[in-house]
Amino acid sequence: MKKPLAVGLIPARAGSKRVPHKNVRPLAGHPMIAYAIRSAIDSGVFDAVICATDSEEYADIARHYGAEVPMLRPVGISGDKSPDIEWIVWMLRALRDAGRDFEVFSILRPTSPFRSADTIRRAWTTFTAQTGIDSLRAIEKCGQHPGKMWVVRGDRMLPVLPYANGTTPWHSCQYAALPEIWVQNASLEIAWSRVALDGGSIAGEVIVPFRSEGMEGFDINQPEDWWIAERLLADGTARLPAIDRPPYPGIANIGEERRG
Secondary structure, three states, rough: OOOOOOOEEEEOOOOOOOOOOOOEEOOOEEEEHHHHHHHHHOOOOOEEEEOOOHHHHHEEEHHOOOOOOOOOOOHHHOOOOOHHHHHHHHHHHHHHHOOOOOEEEEEOOOOOOOOOOHHHHHHHHHOOOOOOOEEEEEEEEEEOHHHOOOEEEEEEEEEEEOOOOOHHHHHHHOOOOOOOOEEEEEEEEEEEEHHHHHOOOHHHHHHEEEOOOOOOOOOOHHHHHHHHHHHHHOOOOOOOOOOOOOOOOOOHHHHHHHHO
8 A cells, every 4th residue: 555645734823822832832851842753753654744833933943943934824723722723723734735735744843852863763654554444543541530520519519420330439449449541642643634624623533543652642731741851850760852953043042032
């Protein structure tokens, strides 16, 4: 079977609120986005690696590390509540109108810096080995089990999942007695372009699981996540993708300004 044309899409809007400008904040000397770009390029999976950003500054940084930025993402689809499907469809249509019709797209978020080229190759092998599917999504075992979660209605609580293990409600079971449940992480998604363009979804209905290994699914989205990431690097628990070029000029100062 001929390899389908695939594009790696790296979303990097400038309006993050929980960690301002997290996509370009330095980690071990390079902006976060650099690790997503280089792992995508070095995987050899994609026919193009494109950054979808609404910032010209971010675009310049992305180009420094080897990504394409053929156009800036419109402000109307770059808000903190803008769903992914909006910018995915916009990008795929814009590329198609420019004569670049990709059969497959992958979302590679900068907030998962420990995702490696090998991670992407493993996911691609899993995706292309399947037939009759819509997409693949990275998952990991959940830490907080939904069987022990509640919704509050006024001054009363109700279990989110009202199931039981025999006569014992899930919320009263030991973790080991609960059914195995997986949660999606942000490290990667792969889907056929038709799923987004024709179905209006980034996942579709037939989804293949991709089980993350080690820290490759670790997601940096809260201020404390930076501290954890730095500790993981310091003790060798996690490794970043190799960067084959010097840091973006002034990135250390940019990071200091953004944190200030």
